[in-house]
Amino acid sequence: MDSVFPFGFPTPTAFYLVLYVLTFVLHQALMHYVLAGSGYLAWCNLVPGAGDTPRTFQPLAAILRDWMPFALSAAITAGVAPLLFVQIVYPTAFYTANLLLWWRWMVVIPILIVAFYLLYLVKSRRYSTWSFPVRTLIAVFIAASFLFVGFCWTANHLISMHQSTWPEIYESGNIAISSIEVTLRVCIWAGGAVPTMCIMAAWQLSAQDNGETRVEERRLGRAALGGLSVATVAGVVYLFQLDELSRGLILGSFGSIYLGIAVVGVILQVVLWSMVLRNRPTRPQLAIVTVGTLLSLIGMSVLREAIRISHLDLNLLLEDHKMAWEIGGFSLFLIMALVNFAIIGLCVVMVRRGLKSKTAE
Amino acid sequence: MPEIYPINDYGPIMPGLVMGMVAIVHVFLAQFAVGGGILLCYFQWLKMTGRNENAGKFVDGYFKVLVLISFVLGALTGVAIWFTAIQVSAGTIGAMVLNFHWLWATEWTFFCLEISAGYCFYRYQDRLSDRISIWLLGIYAFAAWMSLFLINGILSWQLTSGNWLQTKSVADGFFNPSFWPSLLFRTVVSVTLAALAACVVINLMSIDRQAKAKLIHKASLLLVPMMLMPLLGVWFLAVMPGDSRSWVLGGSPAMMLFLSISIGSSLLIGSYTIIGLVIKNLFINGVTATLLLILAFGATAGGEFVREGARKPFSIRQVLYSNSIRPDDVARLREVGCLADDPYPLKTTLTFPNEQLRDGAKVFRRQCAVCHTVSGTNGVTHLTSTWDADQMRMNMAKLQQTKPFMPPFAGTATELEALVQFLRWSHDGTPKAWDESKQLIVIQQIQTWLDEAGTKPGNYKQYETLTGGDE
Numbered sequence: 001m002d003s004v005f006p007f008g009f010p011t012p013t014a015f016y017l018v019l020y021v022l023t024f025v026l027h028q029a030l031m032h033y034v035l036a037g038s039g040y041l042a043w044c045n046l047v048p049g050a051g052d053t054p055r056t057f058q059p060l061a062a063i064l065r066d067w068m069p070f071a072l073s074a075a076i077t078a079g080v081a082p083l084l085f086v087q088i089v090y091p092t093a094f095y096t097a098n099l100l101l102w103w104r105w106m107v108v109i110p111i112l113i114v115a116f117y118l119l120y121l122v123k124s125r126r127y128s129t130w131s132f133p134v135r136t137l138i139a140v141f142i143a144a145s146f147l148f149v150g151f152c153w154t155a156n157h158l159i160s161m162h163q164s165t166w167p168e169i170y171e172s173g174n175i176a177i178s179s180i181e182v183t184l185r186v187c188i189w190a191g192g193a194v195p196t197m198c199i200m201a202a203w204q205l206s207a208q209d210n211g212e213t214r215v216e217e218r219r220l221g222r223a224a225l226g227g228l229s230v231a232t233v234a235g236v237v238y239l240f241q242l243d244e245l246s247r248g249l250i251l252g253s254f255g256s257i258y259l260g261i262a263v264v265g266v267i268l269q270v271v272l273w274s275m276v277l278r279n280r281p282t283r284p285q286l287a288i289v290t291v292g293t294l295l296s297l298i299g300m301s302v303l304r305e306a307i308r309i310s311h312l313d314l315n316l317l318l319e320d321h322k323m324a325w326e327i328g329g330f331s332l333f334l335i336m337a338l339v340n341f342a343i344i345g346l347c348v349v350m351v352r353r354g355l356k357s358k359t360a361e
Numbered sequence: 362m363p364e365i366y367p368i369n370d371y372g373p374i375m376p377g378l379v380m381g382m383v384a385i386v387h388v389f390l391a392q393f394a395v396g397g398g399i400l401l402c403y404f405q406w407l408k409m410t411g412r413n414e415n416a417g418k419f420v421d422g423y424f425k426v427l428v429l430i431s432f433v434l435g436a437l438t439g440v441a442i443w444f445t446a447i448q449v450s451a452g453t454i455g456a457m458v459l460n461f462h463w464l465w466a467t468e469w470t471f472f473c474l475e476i477s478a479g480y481c482f483y484r485y486q487d488r489l490s491d492r493i494s495i496w497l498l499g500i501y502a503f504a505a506w507m508s509l510f511l512i513n514g515i516l517s518w519q520l521t522s523g524n525w526l527q528t529k530s531v532a533d534g535f536f537n538p539s540f541w542p543s544l545l546f547r548t549v550v551s552v553t554l555a556a557l558a559a560c561v562v563i564n565l566m567s568i569d570r571q572a573k574a575k576l577i578h579k580a581s582l583l584l585v586p587m588m589l590m591p592l593l594g595v596w597f598l599a600v601m602p603g604d605s606r607s608w609v610l611g612g613s614p615a616m617m618l619f620l621s622i623s624i625g626s627s628l629l630i631g632s633y634t635i636i637g638l639v640i641k642n643l644f645i646n647g648v649t650a651t652l653l654l655i656l657a658f659g660a661t662a663g664g665e666f667v668r669e670g671a672r673k674p675f676s677i678r679q680v681l682y683s684n685s686i687r688p689d690d691v692a693r694l695r696e697v698g699c700l701a702d703d704p705y706p707l708k709t710t711l712t713f714p715n716e717q718l719r720d721g722a723k724v725f726r727r728q729c730a731v732c733h734t735v736s737g738t739n740g741v742t743h744l745t746s747t748w749d750a751d752q753m754r755m756n757m758a759k760l761q762q763t764k765p766f767m768p769p770f771a772g773t774a775t776e777l778e779a780l781v782q783f784l785r786w787s788h789d790g791t792p793k794a795w796d797e798s799k800q801l802i803v804i805q806q807i808q809t810w811l812d813e814a815g816t817k818p819g820n821y822k823q824y825e826t827l828t829g830g831d832e
Contacts, residue, residue: 070480076436077476080469083443087458092364095451098444099367106448109441116433170367171706320459328531329463333470340470343500344477350496351481354489 001254001309005302008254012325013318016089021305023081025297029196030075035146036190036197036227037064037071038115041122042143045136056135057128060216063204065127069119076112088324090160093312097160100169101152108152115145147190154185161311180241187234192300194227195269199289202276206286214280221276228266228273235300246310255306262299268292366451366685367705368726373737376730377683380442380449381669385662387438389554392547392661394431395509396555397423398502400583405498409491413579415572420498421486423562428483432476450731452685453519453676460534461515468511475504509547517543520671521600522678542596549586549593550661553630556583557654564647574644581638587631594624602678604820605671608766616670623663626656673766674818682768684731691771691816699727699772714786714795721783724776728768735787742788753781754803758810765819774807 006014041064044055055061086094098105118138121127127135158177159169165176198220205213205220239247249255269292272285281289371379401420408416446454458465478500486494514535518525525534559580563573598606608616630653637643645653676683686694700723707726713719729741736742745753757777761769770777778798786795 070484073432073436073476073480076440077469077472080440080472081466083440084458084462084465084469087455088462091455091458092366095364095366095447095455098447099369099451102369102448106441106444109437109444112440113434113437116437117429120429120433166367167704167706171708173708324459324462327460327463329461329467333463333466336467337470340474340504344474347478347481347497347500350493351485351489354493355485357490358488 001249001252003253004257005254005306009314010318010322012321013089013314015325016085016321017305020082020085020089021298021301023078023085025294025301027075027078027082028297028301029200029293030071030078031150032189032193032196033071033200034068034075035143035150036193036223037068037201038119038139038143038146039190039194040064040197040223041068042136042139045132045139048132056139058216059208059213060201060205060219063201063208065123067204069116069123072116072119088321090308090312090317091320093160093163094156096163096166097156100159100166101156101175104175105152105156108149111145112149115142118142147186150189151182151186154182154189157308158182158185161308163312181238184234184238184241188231188238188300191227191230191232191234192296194230195224195273196293196297198224198227198273199269199286199293202281202286202289206281206283217281218277221273224273225270225277228269232266242307243310246307249306249310250303255303258299258302258306260299261295262303265292265295265297265299269296364452364455365703365705365727368730369448370708370726370730371734373734375732375734375738376449377669377732378738380445381666383438383441383445384669385658385665387435387442388665389658389661390431390435390438391509392551393554393558394427394435395502395505395548396551396553396583397427397431397558398498398505399552400555400559400580401427402495402498402502403583404579405491405495407579409495413575415566415568415576416579418566418568419559419563419576420494422566423559424483424486426558426562428479432479450676450681450683450685453681456677456681457515457519461518461531464511464515464531464535468508471504471507471511475501475508478504506548506551509551510544513544513547514540516668519675519677520605520668521602522680526679538600539597542593542600546590546593546597549589550664552583553587554654554657554661556580556634557630557650557657559583560645560650561647561654564645564650570644574642577638577645578642581634584631584634585639587627588635590627590631601671604765605673608673609667609671613670613673613766616667619663619666619670621663623660623667626660626663630656630660674761674768682771684728684768684771686728686768686771688816688818691769694771695773695811695816697773698776699724700776703727711791712793714793715797717779717797718783718786718795720776721779721781721786724772724780725783728771728780735784741784745784746788750781750785751806753784754778754807755810757781758807759814761817761819762814767819769814769816769818770811771816774804774811777807777811778804 001008006017009017041056041061044058044061048054048056119142122138122142127138155175155177158181159165159175162177169176202217202220205217239250242250250259269289272281272289272292275281275285369376401424404413404416404420404423407413408420443454478497482489482494482497482501486497489497514537517539518534518537521537521539523533523537524530525537560577563576563580566573566576568576598609601609604612609620611617633653638645672678672683674682676685679688681687686699700720703723707719707722709722711722713722725735725741733739733741733744745756748756754777756763757770757780758774760767772780782795782798786792
């Protein structure tokens with residue numbers, strides 16, 4: 001692979017890979033908000049703080065509690081698109097990994113259903129009237145559920161990459177994946193989830209526009225820097241743990257640009273979050289952190305694909321991608337995507353105007 | 362060469378049953394969401410035009426139910442159905458995704474629109490004008506119905522591929538012969554489910570009985586389209602392939618039973634609601650409304666079972682058999698065998714007395730395990746318990762002729778004999794000692810039967826008409 005991702009592949013393969021990565025980034029951003037947000041809520045319950053108002057009832061936690069059900073709904077909906085395109089790009093590997101994980105994979109659904117309903121419970125007024133142990137138990141359970149779902153996806157992803165182990169996994173029922181690799185990957189995405197949640201929550205806090213949130217802005221800054229540190233250290237260790245082929249793709253012309261993009265994204269975030277620790281963030285500063293976060297997400301998503309591509313022989317799938325490419329319907333998708341996302345924009349505008357006119361009345 | 366996927370053993374439950382259960386729950390919830398959008402638009406209009414003083418309060422309460430049920434359970438069972446479909450037949454879902462991925466991607470954009478408009482309404486409706494509210498509800502309802510429109514095309518293609526078989530055009534596959542009757546039928550079902558759920562919600566509202574009765578009467582007007590169901594049902598039956606229609610109308614007792622459950626439940630609901638609620642303007646309490654909703658679930662379950670079962674022996678008509686073997690691959694598998702390219706060892710605690718039985722178990726896994734168990738639900742040892750060895754050999758060699766809703770055997774004569782021995786051994790309680798069946802004359806006889814049956818499906822003449830004879 002001497003070309004930059006995705007240019008070394010025939011057009012159909014490159015096209016579906018790009019679509020997969022882009023839709024995955026969207027899903028990932030929302031998923032990060034849910035995962036790290038639920039982690040934050042669990043932490044708030046476990047460490048309520050010494051102030052008059054426990055952290056669970058401070059503005060940041062209130063915002064998260066309020067928005068978490070929608071964010072999960074949006075994350076699940078956004079996840080449909082990458083789930084679709086992964087089946088075009090790597091059908092056999094994806095299906096086989098699903099089948100090999102079997103009930104360990106299917107259990108993701110009931111866990112998500114329970115966690116989803118608990119999020120609505122946490123959002124309700126009744127939640128604040130419950131005792132500390134009950135609230136804590138619920139918050140910790142939700143966070144643990146999302147962590148478990150993330151772990152299942154990691155296991156699925158890793159199994160899909162190691163074709164030679166499939167018959168052995170099937171026969172023994174044991175998931176033969178490296179615990180070091182799993183741990184490092186979990187640290188990368190769980191650590192990386194924190195800064196993504198932090199920037200989204202920072203925008204939400206800034207929309208409240210009151211001086212009481214300064215403590216929480218600093219808390220977000222510290223959390224984001226902590227998450228970035230964990231993800232970066234785990235990423236560097238993982239890079240050295242990888243086999244030569246995977247590392248070669250990441251450090252070679254295929255992935256090095258994306259590694260650079262991810263690093264630039266991290267640097268932007270570190271610099272700007274450090275500034276947030278000292279002063280209230282301005283909107284341009286938040287915008288720069290957002291750009292940095294997006295760069296990191298895109299860069300890391302491509303590197304994730306580089307590792308997968310180094311394990312799977314995409315040449316065997318080129319014909320399938322070409323066949324999919326020749327099937328009609330893309331123009332319909334494109335038109336409907338433009339129309340529907342424009343209508344989504346229109347809904348937001350309508351609501352904003354409606355709220356403004358109501359306030360004016 | 363087609364991909365071979367690992368097959369999991371569900372013990373006494375056949376995988377198809379698991380798929381059916383998840384599918385029925387999801388279809389019920391998804392159709393409720395579609396009908397709910399339409400119903401809410403109607404009630405919002407009643408509120409805006411002053412036709413019912415409690416319509417606004419109802420919209421509030423009903424939308425909360427819709428969000429809690431449809432946005433959570435509906436969305437997640439949607440993902441579950443995808444995951445379960447992979448478990449049951451990765452080949453089927455793979456073919457559907459490959460052929461219609463842009464339609465599925467288009468449906469995704471409607472999902473995004475649905476949850477965006479829905480959440481805008483859910484969060485802000487109490488602070489928005491009625492005009493904006495009805496716009497949001499209208500967009501929500503349209504997006505939800507469009508997702509039904511799109512998925513209906515893909516699902517109906519599984520049963521009636523239509524001209525797609527010749528042209529391979531997405532439009533031909535999508536607007537297949539059963540597309541319109543299926544879409545209209547599902548739309549009526551959606552509105553019915555939403556109206557029945559409305560009767561339950563109205564009974565939970567803290568308003569007086571007279572106010573409830575007024576609301577219930579308004580909701581019951583949405584049950585009127587149920588009168589179209591018999592017509593749409595007949596239209597659907599008319600466009601079904603002839604053999605599928607014959608299974609449903611008596612050829613398969615199980616399918617006929619489920620169809621009867623579906624029709625019977627619909628008739629009960631229809632007569633009660635049209636005569637009682639619409640014509641006589643009667644009141645319906647929460648318990649009765651819940652009972653009707655449960656009946657509607659039964660009707661949905663029966664209908665979905667029939668829709669799934671009517672495709673037999675295919676999971677996608679003329680494209681893929683229920684066991685994920687392609688019709689055009691049967692001839693090759695008759696030559697090379699179905700075990701030759703299967704990389705997966707057996708996952709079992711059984712100790713096989715000989716290799717032939719082990720091979721037989723593998724043949725069972727590859728060709729039978731999706732729809733049958735060995736001795737549990739739809740167990741083959743039960744179904745064949747009165748057959749002697751030769752009968753079993755002949756009936757399986759000529760399987761598509763023995764039972765036209767079964768696919769042809771896709772393996773060698775030796776593999777068929779291994780399957781027969783495995784089933785007889787299982788039927789006899791898996792004894793420790795079991796002689797291998799090695800007589801050449803037996804294998805030759807099986808080969809003769811296999812040759813006589815050919816590699817085409819049982820009702821192949823009908824398929825040849827459909828495919829222009831190139832199958």
